[in-house]
Amino acid sequence: MNLTEDELLKQLSQPRSRASAFSTLVRSYQERLYWHIRKMVLSHDDSNDVLQNTFMKAWNGLDGFRGDSQISTWLYRIATNETLTFLSNKRMRNQHSIDELEENMFSNLQADNYFNGNELQLKLQKAILTLPEKQRLVFNMKYFDDLKYEEMETILGTSVGALKASYHHAVKKIEKFFEDVE
Amino acid sequence: MKKNNIISFEEISKEMPFSVPENYFSQFAEQIDRQVGYRKPITQRLHKPWMYMAATFVGILFMSGFFYSRYQQNSVKNSENYETYVMAQVDESAVVDYYMSNSSNNK
Numbered sequence: 001m002n003l004t005e006d007e008l009l010k011q012l013s014q015p016r017s018r019a020s021a022f023s024t025l026v027r028s029y030q031e032r033l034y035w036h037i038r039k040m041v042l043s044h045d046d047s048n049d050v051l052q053n054t055f056m057k058a059w060n061g062l063d064g065f066r067g068d069s070q071i072s073t074w075l076y077r078i079a080t081n082e083t084l085t086f087l088s089n090k091r092m093r094n095q096h097s098i099d100e101l102e103e104n105m106f107s108n109l110q111a112d113n114y115f116n117g118n119e120l121q122l123k124l125q126k127a128i129l130t131l132p133e134k135q136r137l138v139f140n141m142k143y144f145d146d147l148k149y150e151e152m153e154t155i156l157g158t159s160v161g162a163l164k165a166s167y168h169h170a171v172k173k174i175e176k177f178f179e180d181v182e
Numbered sequence: 183m184k185k186n187n188i189i190s191f192e193e194i195s196k197e198m199p200f201s202v203p204e205n206y207f208s209q210f211a212e213q214i215d216r217q218v219g220y221r222k223p224i225t226q227r228l229h230k231p232w233m234y235m236a237a238t239f240v241g242i243l244f245m246s247g248f249f250y251s252r253y254q255q256n257s258v259k260n261s262e263n264y265e266t267y268v269m270a271q272v273d274e275s276a277v278v279d280y281y282m283s284n285s286s287n288n289k
């Protein structure tokens with residue numbers, strides 16, 4: 001079923017059609033959100049948990065969504081917040097330092113059956129893991145998804161100028177990482 | 183391109199190096215459907231477009247068979263009616279005269 005954004009919003013606002021419209025919404029956005037999350041948490045199982053939390057938050061928050069932004073922007077925001085919360089909780093639960101969590105994530109990635117990258121892609125993931133979380137978000141959204149800075153601004157709530165600077169710094173850090181490992 | 187053996191971005195594929203288990207997304211969507219209490223109407227699953235087409239085709243076949251047999255019955259009935267009608271219009275003695283004159287002409 002191909003609904004326009006307005007039709008979908010209308011159906012989501014009516015109790016009778018809400019669940020059916022939400023089912024359409026999940027099918028429309030699940031893949032994009034999954035990959036957005038997966039690039040940050042790396043493991044499939046963790047991504048699955050965060051994606052579930054994202055959609056359940058969206059379902060419970062439907063009454064609060066007034067349609068001020070696009071549905072995709074709203075969902076991306078929830079997914080981003082859920083991802084950052086998940087990583088923060090994981091860090092607290094394990095009582096690891098920042099480095100230890102990222103080191104664990106990288107060693108899990110090496111053993112992951114659902115990682116099928118080559119040696120260079122693995123090195124890039126290792127380099128990305130050295131970035132602060134927000135910078136990682138910006139780098140992933142620009143480098144892999146090629147999102148416009150204006151879109152990223154509405155999702156992350158950071159100005160275009162700050163995003164450009166953040167991406168630039170991330171690239172420089174990754175290049176430095178490559179120089180150091182060679 | 184490599185500069186002094188240093189990895190550069192151009193060498194690295196921008197393809198996502200991750201995969202998901204088979205049918206993951208369809209199963210995920212069904213799981214969320216259950217969590218929000220949504221049940222797909224059964225009719226949606228049973229009534230597929232090819233079923234509508236097949237039903238239409240069978241309907242057309244049935245109707246054509248029905249009309250064709252009606253047409254055949256009518257044409258037989260009409261010819262029988264016509265013969266009875268003609269016979270009723272002719273006087274019996276005229277028929278006898280007709281046959282008699284024919285037999286005398288043949289001699």
